[in-house]
Structures are given as C-alpha cells and as structure tokens.
Amino acid sequence: MEQVDKQEGRDASATAVDDPWYDATASGWGEQTAAGAPGDGRPDVVPRQRVHDAAEIYLEVQRSPAFQEVRSRYRRFVFPATLAFLLWYLAYVVAATAAPGLMARPVAGAVNVAMVAGLGQFLTTFLLTWAYARHARLRRDRAALELRWDTQEMTRGVMQP
Numbered sequence: 001m002e003q004v005d006k007q008e009g010r011d012a013s014a015t016a017v018d019d020p021w022y023d024a025t026a027s028g029w030g031e032q033t034a035a036g037a038p039g040d041g042r043p044d045v046v047p048r049q050r051v052h053d054a055a056e057i058y059l060e061v062q063r064s065p066a067f068q069e070v071r072s073r074y075r076r077f078v079f080p081a082t083l084a085f086l087l088w089y090l091a092y093v094v095a096a097t098a099a100p101g102l103m104a105r106p107v108a109g110a111v112n113v114a115m116v117a118g119l120g121q122f123l124t125t126f127l128l129t130w131a132y133a134r135h136a137r138l139r140r141d142r143a144a145l146e147l148r149w150d151t152q153e154m155t156r157g158v159m160q161p
Contacts (some may be wrong), residue, residue, distance in 0.1 A: 057154045061147060070143045077135045085128055092117050 061067055096103050096114060103114035 054155060057151065060154075061151050064147075066143060066147055066150075070140050070147065073139050073143075077132065077139075081128060081132070085124060088124060089121065092121060 095117070103112065103117070105113050107113060107116055
C-alpha cells in the first residue's frame, strides 16, 4: 500500500512514496552533492556531466555484455526447467487418461500410483521454486544489482521535464 505525503518547499508537487522496496541510496537521496550538501535526488542538485535520453540509456544497458550474460544465465536455467516440468506434468496427465490400470495400481494400502504421482507434482513445484531462487541468488542477483547501480548512475544525469 502506497502512502503519499505532500511535500513543501521548492518543489511542492513532489511526493514521497512509503515503499519498502524503494532503494533510497540508488535514487540519490541522502548522498552528498559536489558542493557537499546532502542531495535529495532532484535533477537540479545532481551534477550534469553527460545527459542522455532515458530510452538511450536503457538500450545501451540492454546491448551491454553484462546484461546479455544475466539474460543468458536466466534462459539457461528457465527454459530447460520449464520444459522438464511441462513434460513431467503432461506425462502425468497422459498416464492418468491412457493407462488407468497403471495409475490405479496400489503402492501402499489405499495409496496408488496416481496419488504418488499427483503428490510428486506438488513436490516438484516446491523443488523447482527452491532451485530457481537458489540459482537467481547465486548466479544472477549480484550481476543484476551491478547493472541496476550502473543504470541508476547513468540516469541521474537525465533531465526530468
């Protein structure tokens, strides 16, 4: 839930968003400007070295080798994992419709092959979620954060209309 506070001062139309995911340091709030005064993230207090259009900056980042590496790592995990899970799911559905005798075979008491395979679907979902989170944390998050910082640095010089 966003909470918007009315700001007073030079820019009375500015609003502050109470967002737990908002990274104040990345936005420039609380940093020192060239004159040594605390910056507030507004374009008029950020040194203007190189001004680009925001679209140009994001296209430059998208073409960068670092971004391509992050996307490649993402695809190398997600595409095979998605394919494997979909094949496992389709095998379960096909077996349930084409081989009802196999699925009805008892495993232990009232538990049959269909129940074990159905519970296996849930287990596979949880394992895949854990594996994705682990892969992201170990293989992509640091590189993506560095890209974010670089992009924030480049967009600080962009003039806001």
